[in-house]
Amino acid sequence: MSDQKLQQVVAALGKHMPDAFRWSGAVAKQLRYHSISIEGKKESGSPMTDALTLADLTVQELLIAAIRDADPILQECRIEAEETTGDLGRFPEESPYTICLDPIDGTKQYRDKTGNGYAVMLSLRTVDTLHYSLVYIPETGDQGTWVEVSGETIRCGADDWSVPGREALDSMTPITAENRPDSDKIYMIGFQDADTERAAGLSEIGLEGFTADTMPGCIFALFATGEFGGSLIHSPNVYDFPVSLQIARILGGDALWVHSGEPVHFEELWLDDRADMLRLPGIVACSHDPKKLEKMCEHAKDWSPVRYQD
Helix, strand or coil, X not given: CXXXXXXXHHHHHHHHHHHHHHHHHHHHHHHCCCCCXXXXXXXXXXXXHHCXXXXXXXXXXXXXXXXXXXXXXXXXXXXXXXXXXXXXXXXXXXXXXXXXXXXXXXXHHHHHCCCCCCEEEEEEECCCCEEEEEEEECCCCCCCEEEXXXXXXXXXXXXXXXXXXXXXXXXXXXXXXXXXXXXXXXXXXXXXXXXXXXXXXXXXXXXXXXXXXXXXXXXXXXXXXXXXXXXXXXXXXCCCCHHHHHHHHHCCCEEEECCCCCECCCCCCEEECCCCEEECCCEEEEECCXXXXXXXXXXXXXXXXXXXXX
């Protein structure tokens, strides 16, 4: 695809997906009140990863159809979706541009009703970077909360159902490095049984680690607004993590492999058969702040890059 086509893809996602995300969020919110837990094939040993609900499958079915029908140019993109439902055969297996979809990010807290930070999300990437991200958090705020990252613009704020989704997003003041506060709070996940220990250990370098169980909300909104300063993740998956990468790069930071200090890219993915997910290899530090990145890389550089130790 040419740069012009890339702009058309971004424009189509930005135009059509906000309304589809609102509908999907409403469906997810209603399904949460019913018995929706189902048996999946994921056997990673992590309850965060292995949780699966009818809402994951239903929301993905809806969103794949929305992407398919919104604009013909979107059918020229690859789809990498966390689940297998939907008209995935409509999309090519090869394309310079990949739309990644996570129908319910935070499935375990969604299913167990232990928090309201779950989200519907997608991103558009090439092999080297992100070009568009959209996150809708249905139960944060009275009418939900948005995070949108497009080009060099970050938007995050409360939804307003009195206007179309696109209009609600356009009314938000963009977040910049100048109007965004700083934080030493870091989200940590992927270290299996050592998550709590690893998170506590960040105090050694002046940072404060939070596990999935102690997060006060959705990391993407918290990172966008400056309530969190980044993340340290073992083998992050491609369905949700890239949103943080895009936010970090716009704000002057990056996401780095801790063992080499090199910026991450998407040429070196691996299929985690236990979790049935595509992942980046090794441990990745992500922050808007190069100093925090340096601290995290130095702190974690000797940790095992292998996700499963058995």
